[in-house]
Amino acid sequence: xxxxxxxxxxxxxxxxxxxxxxxxxxxxxxxxxxxxxxxxxxxxxxxxxxxxxxxxxxxxxxxxxxxxxxxxxxxxxxxxxxxxxxxxxxxxxxxxxxxxxxxxxxxxxxxxxxxxxxxxxxxxxxxxxxxxxxxxxxxxxxxxxxxxxxxxxxxxxxxxxxxxxxxxxxxxxxxxxxxxxxxxxxxxxxxxxxxxxxxxxxxxxx
Amino acid sequence: xxxxxxxxxxxxxxxxxxxxxxxxxxxxxxxxxxxxxxxxxxxxxxxxxxxxxxxxxxxxxxxxxxxxxxxxxxxxxxxxxxxxxxxxxxxxxxxxxxxxxxxxxxxxxxxxxxxxxxxxxxxxxxxxxxxxxxxxxxxxxxxxxxxxxxxxxxxxxxxxxxxxxxxxxxxxxxxxxxxxxxxxxxxxxxxxxxxxxxxxxxxxxx
Amino acid sequence: xxxxxxxxxxxxxxxxxxxxxxxxxxxxxxxxxxxxxxxxxxxxxxxxxxxxxxxxxxxxxxxxxxxxxxxxxxxxxxxxxxxxxxxxxxxxxxxxxxxxxxxxxxxxxxxxxxxxxxxxxxxxxxxxxxxxxxxxxxxxxxxxxxxxxxxxxxxxxxxxxxxxxxxxxxxxxxxxxxxxxxxxxxxxxxxxxxxxxxxxxxxxxx
Amino acid sequence: xxxxxxxxxxxxxxxxxxxxxxxxxxxxxxxxxxxxxxxxxxxxxxxxxxxxxxxxxxxxxxxxxxxxxxxxxxxxxxxxxxxxxxxxxxxxxxxxxxxxxxxxxxxxxxxxxxxxxxxxxxxxxxxxxxxxxxxxxxxxxxxxxxxxxxxxxxxxxxxxxxxxxxxxxxxxxxxxxxxxxxxxxxxxxxxxxxxxxxxxxxxxxx
DNA sequence: CATGAATGAGACTTCATTCAT
DNA sequence: CATGAATGAAGTCTCATTCAT
Numbered sequence: 040x041x042x043x044x045x046x047x048x049x050x051x052x053x054x055x056x057x058x059x060x061x062x063x064x065x066x067x068x069x070x071x072x073x074x075x076x077x078x079x080x081x082x083x084x085x086x087x088x089x090x091x092x093x094x095x096x097x098x099x100x101x102x103x104x105x106x107x108x109x110x111x112x113x114x115x116x117x118x119x120x121x122x123x124x125x126x127x128x129x130x131x132x133x134x135x136x137x138x139x140x141x142x143x144x145x146x147x148x149x150x151x152x153x154x155x156x157x158x159x160x161x162x163x164x165x166x167x168x169x170x171x172x173x174x175x176x177x178x179x180x181x182x183x184x185x186x187x188x189x190x191x192x193x194x195x196x197x198x199x200x201x202x203x204x205x206x207x208x209x210x211x212x213x214x215x216x217x218x219x220x221x222x223x224x225x226x227x228x229x230x231x232x233x234x235x236x237x238x239x240x241x242x243x244x245x
Numbered sequence: 246x247x248x249x250x251x252x253x254x255x256x257x258x259x260x261x262x263x264x265x266x267x268x269x270x271x272x273x274x275x276x277x278x279x280x281x282x283x284x285x286x287x288x289x290x291x292x293x294x295x296x297x298x299x300x301x302x303x304x305x306x307x308x309x310x311x312x313x314x315x316x317x318x319x320x321x322x323x324x325x326x327x328x329x330x331x332x333x334x335x336x337x338x339x340x341x342x343x344x345x346x347x348x349x350x351x352x353x354x355x356x357x358x359x360x361x362x363x364x365x366x367x368x369x370x371x372x373x374x375x376x377x378x379x380x381x382x383x384x385x386x387x388x389x390x391x392x393x394x395x396x397x398x399x400x401x402x403x404x405x406x407x408x409x410x411x412x413x414x415x416x417x418x419x420x421x422x423x424x425x426x427x428x429x430x431x432x433x434x435x436x437x438x439x440x441x442x443x444x445x446x447x448x449x450x451x
Numbered sequence: 452x453x454x455x456x457x458x459x460x461x462x463x464x465x466x467x468x469x470x471x472x473x474x475x476x477x478x479x480x481x482x483x484x485x486x487x488x489x490x491x492x493x494x495x496x497x498x499x500x501x502x503x504x505x506x507x508x509x510x511x512x513x514x515x516x517x518x519x520x521x522x523x524x525x526x527x528x529x530x531x532x533x534x535x536x537x538x539x540x541x542x543x544x545x546x547x548x549x550x551x552x553x554x555x556x557x558x559x560x561x562x563x564x565x566x567x568x569x570x571x572x573x574x575x576x577x578x579x580x581x582x583x584x585x586x587x588x589x590x591x592x593x594x595x596x597x598x599x600x601x602x603x604x605x606x607x608x609x610x611x612x613x614x615x616x617x618x619x620x621x622x623x624x625x626x627x628x629x630x631x632x633x634x635x636x637x638x639x640x641x642x643x644x645x646x647x648x649x650x651x652x653x654x655x656x657x
Numbered sequence: 658x659x660x661x662x663x664x665x666x667x668x669x670x671x672x673x674x675x676x677x678x679x680x681x682x683x684x685x686x687x688x689x690x691x692x693x694x695x696x697x698x699x700x701x702x703x704x705x706x707x708x709x710x711x712x713x714x715x716x717x718x719x720x721x722x723x724x725x726x727x728x729x730x731x732x733x734x735x736x737x738x739x740x741x742x743x744x745x746x747x748x749x750x751x752x753x754x755x756x757x758x759x760x761x762x763x764x765x766x767x768x769x770x771x772x773x774x775x776x777x778x779x780x781x782x783x784x785x786x787x788x789x790x791x792x793x794x795x796x797x798x799x800x801x802x803x804x805x806x807x808x809x810x811x812x813x814x815x816x817x818x819x820x821x822x823x824x825x826x827x828x829x830x831x832x833x834x835x836x837x838x839x840x841x842x843x844x845x846x847x848x849x850x851x852x853x854x855x856x857x858x859x860x861x862x863x
Numbered sequence: 864c865a866t867g868a869a870t871g872a873g874a875c876t877t878c879a880t881t882c883a884t
Numbered sequence: 885c886a887t888g889a890a891t892g893a894a895g896t897c898t899c900a901t902t903c904a905t
Binding site: 146191 | 393419421424
C-alpha cells in the first residue's frame with residue numbers, strides 16, 4: 040500500500056512536477072482513495088518527503104557502496120568509479136530526479152541530513168588517502184567543491200545535456216573537472232605549491 | 246507601474262518563496278490593485294517570467310560586460326574576472342536568486358534563452374583566444390562544463406556556503422575548479438594529448 | 452466491552468470536548484477496533500447518546516435516592532439534601548458534564564426522558580408534602596422553576612464558578628435561591644396570597 | 658455583503674444548528690460564493706463568533722438600556738423591568754439563540770467579555786442602591802446567582818417552556834425566583850439575619 | 864465476533880482571474 | 885486605465901462507516 044502510494048507519487052511527480060502534484064491525483068493514480076494516502080502519511084509534505092528521503096537514500100547507498108570499493112586504486116580511478124556510480128544512479132529515473140531535487144541544489148544540506156554527511160565523510164576519507172597528490176590545501180573545501188561539481192554536472196548531464204554529446208563524453212568531462220580541480224596548482228591562499236608535472240600525477244597504488 | 250509591480254513581486258518572492266507568492270500579495274505589497282497587475286501581465290506565470298527574464302538579463306549583462314574587458318589578459322586572469330563578476334552579481338539579492346533560479350539549474354536552458362546563449366558564445370570566444378593552453382579537446386563541452394561549474398558553485402557559495410569559509414576562499418575554489426578543468430590533461434576520448442608540464446601552463450598574453 | 456467503549460468515550464469527551472470526539476479516537480483509547488464500536492453502537496450518535504443516557508441516569512438515581520430520604524424533614528432540610536445530592540453528583544466528572552450537557556440545558560427535556568420526568572414527579576411530591584409553606588401558587592410551575600434554578604446554578608458552580616467563592620458558599624446560595632423562590636410572596640397572578648410573616652416560615656415536621 | 662453573510666449564517670444556524678452549519682451552506686443561502694465569505698471572515702470560527710458577538714451585544718444593549726431607567730423604582734420594579742427586557746430580547750430569535758448560546762451557559766464568561774462584565778457591574782449598582790432590602794450578605798455572589806437564574810430561566814422559558822404556562826406566567830416566576838432569593842433570609846454564613854416580615858418588604862423609593 | 868485497512872463524501876480554505884464601477 | 889469585490893475551481897484534510905479477513 041505504502042509502496043503503491045509512493046510509486047504513484049513518483050509517477051505524478053515525474054509527469055506533472057512538484058507544483059502539479061496533489062493528493063487527489065496521487066490517490067487516483069495509485070488506485071486508492073485519498074483516505075488511504077492519509078492513513079500512511081500525515082500530510083502532503085510528508086508524502087513528498089518520504090519519497091524524497093527514499094530517493095536520496097538510494098542515491099547515497101549507491102555512492103557509498105562505490106566508495107567502499109576504492110582500495111588499491113589511484114585517485115583518478117577512484118574518482119572515475121565514484122562519478123560512474125553517481126551518474127548511473129541518476130540515469131535511473133531522470134524525470135523523478137528533476138522533480139525531487141530541483142529545490143535541493145540551492146538549499147543548505149548540512150542541517151541534519153545524515154546521508155549527505157556520510158557521503159561527505161566517505162569522500163573526505165578518499166581524499167585523505169590520496170592527500171599527497173591533491174593540491175587543494177583544505178580538504179573540507181575540496182570535498183564541498185567536488186560534491187557540488189559532481190552534483191550539478193551529473194544532474195545537468197542527465198536532465199539537460201548539451202546537444203551533440205554522449206553521456207560517456209559528459210561523464211569524462213565531469214571526471215576531468217574533478218581531477219583538474221584536485222590536482223591543479225591551487226590559488227587558494229596561502230598554499231602556493233608549484234605546478235605539478237605529469238610525472239607527479241602518476242600516483243602510487245594505495 | 247510595471248516597475249512597481251515587478252519590484253513587489255521580487256520582494257514577495259524573496260520573503261515568501263515561489264510557493265508563497267500569489268498575485269494578491271504582490272498587488273498589496275505594490276500598493277496597487279490586482280486588476281492593475283492583470284493590466285500588464287496576462288497571468289501569474291507571465292509575471293514571474295517577466296521578473297525572471299529581467300533578473301537573468303541583469304546577470305547576463307553583468308557577465309557579458311566583464312567578458313568584454315578581458316582583452317590582454319591571461320586565461321587565469323580572465324577566469325578570475327568572469328567569476329568575480331558572476332559572484333558579485335549573485336551577492337546582490339541572494340533570496341531572490343534562490344526563489345527565481347531554484348528550478349532553473351536542472352532545466353534545459355537552450356530552448357529560446359538568447360541571453361544564456363550570448364553568454365555561452367562570449368565564453369567560447371574567450372576560450373578560443375586561449376585555445377592553446379586549454380587541454381579540453383572540445384570547446385563546446387568546455388563551455389558547458391565551465392558554465393555549469395560556475396553556476397552551481399557561485400549559487401552554493403552565496404546561498405548555502407559551507408561553514409568556516411569566507412566568500413573569498415570559495416571564489417578562489419571556483420577559479421581553481423575552472424582552471425583545473427581547463428588545463429588538466431583531459432581524459433575525454435579520443436584526444437589523448439600528453440600531460441602538460443608546468444612550463445606549458447605559463448601562458449602567453451593575449 | 453460496551454463498558455470499555457463507554458468509558459473511553461467518556462474520557463475522550465472529557466478531554467477533547469464534543470467536537471473533538473470521533474469514533475476512531477474512542478476506539479483507540481478503548482484499546483479496541485473501530486469495528487467493535489460499531490458492533491455495539493449503530494453509529495456515533497448512538498454512542499454519545501448511550502453515554503449521555505447512562506450519565507443522566509446516574510444523576511437521576513442519585514437525586515431520586517436523596518429524595519427518598521426526605522421523610523420527616525422540613526422543606527429547608529429537604530431542599531438542602533436535594534441540592535447537596537445534585538451538587539455532589541456533578542462534582543464527580545465536571546469535564547464530562549460540560550461535554551455531555553452543554554446542549555441539554557436549552558433543549559426540551561420533556562419528550563421521552565423518563566428519568567427527568569421521574570425527578571420532576573419526586574420533586575413535586577416533596578413540594579406537595581410541604582404545600583403549606585410554599586407560596587408559589589402552581590406547584591408544576593414551582594417544580595419547573597426549581598429544577599431549572601438548581602440545574603444551572605449547580606452546573607455553573609461546578610464548571611465555571613465565580614472567583615473568590617467556595618463550593619460551600621455557592622451551594623448555600625443555591626439553597627437560598629430555591630427557598631427564597633418557594634416561600635417568597637409570589638407575584639404570579641391570579642393568586643395574590645398575602646405575604647407570609649416570619650412565623651409562618653417555621654414549618655411543621657412532616 | 659457582511660450583513661447578507663451574517664444573516665445567512667443566522668438562518669443556517671437556526672435551521673441546522675451549530676454542527677450542521679458549514680461555510681458552503683452559508684454562502685449558498687447568502688447567494689454569494691464561498692470566497693466572499695472568506696473575504697470578510699478569516700475562517701468559519703470568526704464567522705460564528707462575529708454573529709455571536711453581535712448577538713450578545715444586542716442582548717447587552719437591551720439589558721443595559723433597561724437598567725439605565727431604573728431610577729426611582731423599588732427593587733421589585735427594577736427586577737421586573739430587567740427581566741422583562743431580557744425576556745423580550747430573547748423572544749426575538751429563539752432558534753438562533755439556542756444555536757448561539759447553547760455552549761455559553763456552561764462556559765466561564767469572565768475572561769475578557771466586556772459586555773458581560775458591564776451587565777454585571779450595572780446589576781451590582783442596582784443592588785447597591787437597594788442594599789437595605791437585600792438579605793444576601795455578599796453582593797458579588799448575589800449578582801452571580803441572579804444572572805445565572807435569569808439566564809437559564811429566560812432561555813428555558815423561551816426555548817423549552819413547560820406545557821400549560823404562558824410566557825407571562827413564566828416571567829412572573831422568574832421575578833419571584835429572583836426576588837425570593839434577594840430578600841430571603843439567607844443561609845450563607847455568617848449572616849443569619851432573622852426572616853423579614855412583609856412590612857419590611859415595602860421599600861422606600863429611590 | 865473482532866479487526867483495522869480502506870473508503871469517499873464533505874468540510875475548510877486558497878488564490879488566480881474577471882468585470883462592473 | 886485603475887479598482888477591488890466577487891467568483892468558484894481546486895486542493896488539503898477529516899472522520900463516520902464498511903467489509904473482507
